[in-house]
Amino acid sequence: MARSVNVTVTGAAGQIGYALLFRIASGQLLGQDTKVRLRLLEIPQAVKAAEGTAMELEDCAFPLLEGIDITDDAKTAFDGVNVALLVGARPRTKGMERGDLLEANGGIFKPQGEAINAGAADDVRVLVVGNPANTNALIAQQHAPDVPAERFTAMTRLDENRAYSQLANKLRVPVTEIKRLVIWGNHSATQYPDLSHAVVGDRPALELVDDQEWVENTFIPTVAKRGAAIIEARGASSAASAANAAINHIHDWVNGTAEGQWASMAVPSDGSYGVPEGLISSFPVVCKDGKYEIVQGLTVNEFSRAKIAATVAELEEERDAVRKLGLI
Ligand SMILES: NC(=O)c1ccc[n+]([C@@H]2O[C@H](COP(=O)([O-])OP(=O)(O)OC[C@H]3O[C@@H](n4cnc5c(N)ncnc54)[C@H](O)[C@@H]3O)[C@@H](O)[C@H]2O)c1
């Protein structure tokens, strides 16, 4: 018999929510052998819009969808949750400084962490999508002391997918030929998309690219600033591609990464590669039996070391800022 999983999506009435929910309900998140009960969390003003989305979900008659609950109460939303997708966040608006943004999001992710701590299922897995994703994940995690710390993750899979496509376009190869491309650090413009371990077929990607100038001045900035480029072009931030990456992240975590493949996930550091313990930073991971492990033993050259240090320094600044605000 198909097992049944509670999936909570916050910010369900937003644009990512709209791109995400139908894919979850159709079985793309957890597989065709898993039934899903959806819990949608929204702010009171957006509950009606979430109800509209729920009506559409119903109208799809998805065989795996067992039910939909909608609430504006975090405790209710996370009671018994197995998979928590924290998408809803406070966007930066005109005149808002970075500290204001961190403070506003602290007001969201602190109570959500507490609610996860109070009611989540023992096997809960949390993915934070709402920005600043790494630090929001840290805030939630710090308020859920009874949940194993490693269950709190943040999303850099969209950056990884973007990097795969940029490299595939450059080399004119299908994305399926590429493996082991890694995103390190923060989901921000300081992130480090790293080609130094990537292979295309059985050849090193850097050997095929053979153009360090392209790597440094085109590839890395294009991937790192892609979010801003999408906002500029669409007039709104990425939504379907972000939802797709969230599906990829959880699917790999639960069902395992493909043989020989890595995934980029922002996870609490265990001190690997000199990243201070506890920071939620992106690493290459391998997933198996429902768990992820940071890939160990990689050679990090001088260029990569400096890039990783820069993005990690930004994460430390964000952590220190939320500490100062009393959010962690
Ligand atoms: N990590 C990534 O790769 C990535 C990529 C794209 C977007 N994002 C981020 O994802 C977030 C959502 O993007 P979007 O385009 O869906 O935004 P959106 O504004 O369309 O939707 C956000 C929704 O969250 C809801 N919300 C706000 N506070 C809430 C709370 N306390 N509880 C529950 N819901 C709440 C809002 O009512 C809104 O419906 C943003 O922070 C965006 O920057 C991250």
Ligand SMILES: O=C(O)C[C@H](O)C(=O)O
């Ligand atoms: O919302 C943003 O600032 C951009 C988003 O995180 C993205 O990478 O598309």
